[in-house]
Amino acid sequence: MTDDQGDPRIKALREVMKKRITELGLSVRGISRQIGNDASFLQDFLGPMKPTKNSKGPKKHSINIESMMKIEKILRFERGELSNFLEPDDVHSASVPTPIKRKFPLNSSTGLPASRKIPLYAMVNLRTGGVRMSQAAEFETPIGLETNDNTFVVVMPDATMRPAFDVGHKLIVQPDAPISASEFVFIEVAGDDNQTEGFVRRLIGRSEEGIKTETLTPAEEVIIPHGDIVSIAPVIAALFRK
Structure with missing residues (x-):
């Protein structure tokens, strides 16, 4: 047409x-x-x-x-x-998909690993607007991440990242995955009592002062000093059903 x-x-x-x-x-x-x-x-x-x-x-x-x-x-x-x-x-359909072929790795077998549970962290303390990293429950591992021991889930605690993420959305974080600018990340900073506090932000880049991030609601830039950062990892997926 x-x-x-x-x-x-x-x-x-x-x-x-x-x-x-x-x-x-x-x-x-x-x-x-x-x-x-x-x-x-x-x-x-x-x-x-x-x-x-x-x-x-x-x-x-x-x-x-x-x-x-x-x-x-x-x-x-x-x-x-x-x-x-x-x-x-x-609908102007794309060309017929062509499978990518490669040699089957030696000593490998077919089939996905068995499902397992990964940690789920929920809001405990919002004194600074972050998530107190306290394990609230366990969550069934998303397909494809069954063998990754570092993956965990964070429940979005506030509305600072609307419209991308809303309160209660479950965000899957993979610490050993690569990060690039404009991606959503989970940043942990040092808190009280030898615990960490985490924030979901969109990554902008690096500056001399620290890591440049932004919130979406309200839209504002937030620089987190290098010395305050405990870890930073990408949000690789989100479950929008609460």
Whole structure:
């Protein structure tokens, strides 16, 4: 399909996406970058968020399924919830997946390791706005992390990282995974009584004063001095159901 004039499905899809973007307080250009496209990619499909009489309509009238799946994840839709608006000829599908082949490692066997429990840390003390690292329960290991002994789960204690994470979301932290700028991280600092206190932040980078991070609500930069940091690890996944 090359033109959506009179097509209620495409119009409904755009309205649903615009509404969710507004509810989450996200940037259309930012979402385009997150899914690996140029900044105007999603804007060209949606058109103006608040059209006026002089506004130009959408430039794109279709979207490939790979990008749609990424958008569904960012906007917190169930898998297929957006693509169900479209019929097969509306979706420019990516090329047929090609499996990546490699030699089977010696002395290895097939099958996932048995499931096990990993520590889950919940809020105990918010004196400084952080999570007192006190183990509250155990959590079943996410698939693929069964053999990692360092992985743990943190319950988001506050609203400082909305709209990315809300209070009660469970964040999976993997201390031995690599970290890059713009990722969400869990930073532990020295607290009282020889215990640590942790904070979830978005990583900006490093400066002479310390590690530069930011909160999302309110949006502000926070520099944590090098000498105060006990550990820093990436948040590799999140479970949004509380």
